[in-house]
Amino acid sequence: MAARYALIPSHTLSEHVTVHRFGQGLPSRVTMEDPAGDVMTDFRRVEAVTAPPEMPMDAALQKMIHAGVRLLIVVDPEDGVRGVVTARDIMGEKPVKAVSDERISHNALLVQHVMTPRGELSVMDHYDVVTARVGDVVVTLRDAGRQHALVVEYDERRRELLRGLFSLTQIGRQLGVEITSEGPVQSFAQIEKLLNR
Numbered sequence: 486m487a488a489r490y491a492l493i494p495s496h497t498l499s500e501h502v503t504v505h506r507f508g509q510g511l512p513s514r515v516t517m518e519d520p521a522g523d524v525m526t527d528f529r530r531v532e533a534v535t536a537p538p539e540m541p542m543d544a545a546l547q548k549m550i551h552a553g554v555r556l557l558i559v560v561d562p563e564d565g566v567r568g569v570v571t572a573r574d575i576m577g578e579k580p581v582k583a584v585s586d587e588r589i590s591h592n593a594l595l596v597q598h599v600m601t602p603r604g605e606l607s608v609m610d611h612y613d614v615v616t617a618r619v620g621d622v623v624v625t626l627r628d629a630g631r632q633h634a635l636v637v638e639y640d641e642r643r644r645e646l647l648r649g650l651f652s653l654t655q656i657g658r659q660l661g662v663e664i665t666s667e668g669p670v671q672s673f674a675q676i677e678k679l680l681n682r
Contacts, residue, residue: 515659517620524619524656525636527649535560538567538597545596546575555654556633558647559600566647570600571633611638611648622651623664 510530515523536545536557545557555572583598584591607629614622614636626634631653638648657664 511655511659513659514661515619515656517618517623517660519619521614521617521619521622521651524622524659525614525649525651526655528647529649533558533647535564536570536596537561538595538600540596541592542570542575542580542594542596542599543592545570546572549575556650556652557596559596566603567597568600568602569606569633569635570596573632574599574601606635608635608637609651611636619656619660623653623656626651626653627664 510527512519512523534548534552534554534557536548536559538559538561540548549555549557549572557570559567559570561567579599580591580594583589583594587598589598609625622634626632633653634651635647636649636651637645640646653664
């Protein structure tokens with residue numbers, strides 16, 4: 486019987502070998518005119534970082550730090566989206582309000598106490614993102630005063646699927662400027678000025 490498999494040639498490691506770092510395929514530098522897809526975290530390429538609503542709030546913050554993200558998608562056991570929780574939700578005023586409203590200790594706070602529920606989230610359609618530019622995303626997020634935006638697409642049965650997300654922090658890194666939903670950069674013209682200096 487003939488050999489079914491062949492040996493693959495190998496060699497010793499060269500002196501100047503480096504590790505390839507997976508960057509989910511996003512370019513390190515973009516311009517405002519580049520396609521919006523160049524700055525979208527695509528859940529077809531990278532795993533979404535999620536948390537259950539019952540996760541302790543402090544554990545969720547640790548998960549963000551460990552994963553290097555500032556937003557977790559809150560999901561039920563069947564991966565149904567219940568909402569999102571951001572680092573700002575955890576470190577801002579929401580915990581203080583939840584402690585007062587729920588009459589519980591800070592240590593007892595769960596993700597569900599500080600998350601933004603699904604019904605309060607606005608999303609972009611992936612169909613629109615495909616034809617949009619980076620500048621369109623920046624202007625949309627700044628106009629809404631938001632740091633993040635979720636992107637959805639539809640399956641063959643017209644069910645919504647969470648496809649990806651935009652983060653102003655990530656976009657700023659790729660543009661080479663600091664952009665926030667509020668703060669020092671207040672207008673599209675100022676962003677353009679920063680980029681053109």
